[in-house]
Amino acid sequence: MDLQLTNTTAVVTGASRGIGLATVQALTAEGVRVVAAARTITPELKETGALAIPVDLLTPDAPAQLIDRATTELGDLDLLVNNVGGGDGGEGQTGGFLSFTDQQWQQSLDLNFLAAVRTSRAALPSLLRRRGALVNISSNGARMPHAGPVTYTTAKAALTAFGKALAEEFGPQGVRINTISPGPVRTAMWESPDGYGAELARSMGVTQEQLLAQIPAAMGMTTGRLLEPSEVATAVAYLASPLAAGMSGTDLLIDGGSVKTA
Ligand SMILES: NC(=O)c1ccc[n+]([C@@H]2O[C@H](COP(=O)([O-])OP(=O)(O)OC[C@H]3O[C@@H](n4cnc5c(N)ncnc54)[C@H](OP(=O)(O)O)[C@@H]3O)[C@@H](O)[C@H]2O)c1
Helix, strand or coil, X not given: CCCCXXXXXXXXXXXXXXXXXXXXXXXXXXXXXXXXXXXXCCHHHHHCCCEEEECCCCCCCHHHHHHHHHXXXXXXXXXXXXXXXXXXXXCCCCCCHHHCCHHHHHHHHHHHXXXXXXXXXXXXXXXXXXXXXXXXXXXXXXXXXXXXXXXXXXXXXXXXXXXXXXXXXXXXXXXXXXXXEECCECCHHHHCCCXXXXXXXXHHCCCXXXXXXXXXXXXXXXXXXXXXXXXXXXXXXXXXXXHHCCXXXXXXXXXXCCCCCC
């Protein structure tokens, strides 16, 4: 299927590994010219041929600087993918609500919500000129707020609501804004020895391997396995495509059946 994305332009945040990297790979394979942002530029990201820009998106001015650089390099944007999120390491993430400090709340909101707000604000004038698309990577935790650190699931719930509000405001002007809410995806968040998965395993007194084996059943994933980053990336490419012209304001669950409500 031709997604009709050849020679379009895109910015992807959080692009050095995981879902962001897979998204850059999927888009470049469709002939999209991509600017890819993360703090570190990995060899895998370089290999995609995207223009990789090292940037810390926790810095309030960084999103605007990123979009400025991207439009200088690419011209106007057809697509923004707000993928950056999660957090650095799992330490201090499993203690429950009473354990979270203001600083932890602020950091999670900055990375999982405000980075997308700031990047969207900077990119929308360009997306409006191109009648482009915007995709936010939220989490099914936004709909199952008990299923992760409350700082994270609350920030993701805000991101999902934000996407819906933007779709309503900018849809009539030709920009389609959609959200993807993945369940557990096989990335560093779960697999790294110092990530959230490792910390959760420690807190439960099981090995990380045991935790990863238990997660699909524990999360009610009827597919019985973790998701792969490419499965989310494929959906991003589809939502970016003119073939998805009828999709706006959607929150697309890709979670192996975890969320049980209609
Ligand atoms: N994996 C899951 O199970 C899952 C489930 C639902 C939703 N999600 C969401 O999907 C998105 C991607 O998750 P992932 O699992 O692929 O995460 P990941 O493997 O931890 O990758 C995160 C990416 O963001 C970059 N990043 C982190 N902090 C940054 C910062 N301050 N400035 C710029 N870039 C930064 C990282 O690169 P550097 O470290 O080099 O900066 C990396 O490229 C996140 O929004 C996450 O919340 C993930």
